[in-house]
Amino acid sequence: MEAATKPDQDRASGRAEAVAPFKTQLLKWVGSKQKIAHEIVRHFPPRFDAYHEPFLGAAGVMATLTPREGYGSDTFAPLIEIWQALQSDPDKLKGWYETRWRDFTSGNRDAAYQRIKSAYNAGPNGADFLFLTRSCYGGVVRFRKSDGHMSTPVGAHPPIPPKAFARRVDLWRMRLAGCRFDQMDFADAMARARPGDLVYCDPPYSHSQSILYGAQGFSLDRLFDSIAACKARGVFVALSIDGTKKSGLHDCEVPLPAGLFAREIMVTLGRSMLRRFQMGGQSCESEVVRDRLLLTY
Ligand SMILES: C[S@@+](CC[C@H](N)C(=O)[O-])C[C@H]1O[C@@H](n2cnc3c(N)ncnc32)[C@H](O)[C@@H]1O
DSSP states (O other): OOOOOOOOGGGSTTOOOOOOOOOOOSSOOTTOOGGGHHHHHTTSOSSOSOEEESSOTTOHHHHHHOOSSEEEEESOHHHHHHHHHHHHOHHHHHHHHHHHHHHHHSSOHHHHHHHHHHHHHHSOOHHHHHHHHHHBGGGOOOBOTTTOOBOOOBOSSOOOOHHHHHHHHHHHHHHTTTEEEEEOOHHHHHHTOOTTOEEEEOOOOTTTOTTSTTOTTOOHHHHHHHHHHHHHTTOEEEEEOOOOSSTTSOOOOOOOOTTSOSEEEEEEEEEEEEEOGGGTTOOEEEEEEEEEEEEOO
């Protein structure tokens, strides 16, 4: 049972002390940092003012931190619609989920999923997107390159019942009570940060994520310019840059502007055995969830 405990206010932005892992997800989102968020937060500055997260995605880091004053943004409109609904009208969010869950569970689930997916593709919106993230195959939302349509097939798992989803909404709403959400490009979001604030960036990885998040237009050079401007006016910036989940597979070496970052930290989260069923379940390898964190401070 997910206890709707009130987040500890002393732990809010301004103090990145040890923060407990927060495991309950609201959205399923590939590349979500929620699992490792408590480790990332440990490397935030000991004191900062407002917290900004300009590549918000599924908000796992923000919800783990529970900032007293937070600004979350993303260019992906359906996502921001969900975060804004969480804050302004949580019952609407619960209703969005429940209506689609009832349709999905009351008859032909494949046909219901196709209806929801078609409605989303005809007019991208938060309500359909919310249910798709929770019911699509592997929780991996993908967009077709040719027309930008969401293309993931239905998942085999049963999406959580509306009551469980509603409890998550209440819990998340409490944790994000100090935050506001805007649809905007990261450069505009980072320009809002004031001296003493902290910006945490988790951009799309250019080499592998072009089909995810519709992120084709993302440019790392533009991000480095915004980070440099933040640093110059006394804003702390933490950047997750690599995030390859499996050690030794494709590491991409990104050329970093000289002098921009003061420290680099490899954040890791345990070691777990990964069994590859595709190979007949015969090979086991250890998997390390890790994240490369660059800090301007
Ligand atoms: C790696 S994901 C962030 C994942 C997030 N940290 C989490 O835990 O769920 C990158 C995000 O950047 C967003 N994005 C892509 N281009 C952007 C841009 N130019 N400005 C702001 N957000 C952008 C995508 O929509 C996506 O949600």
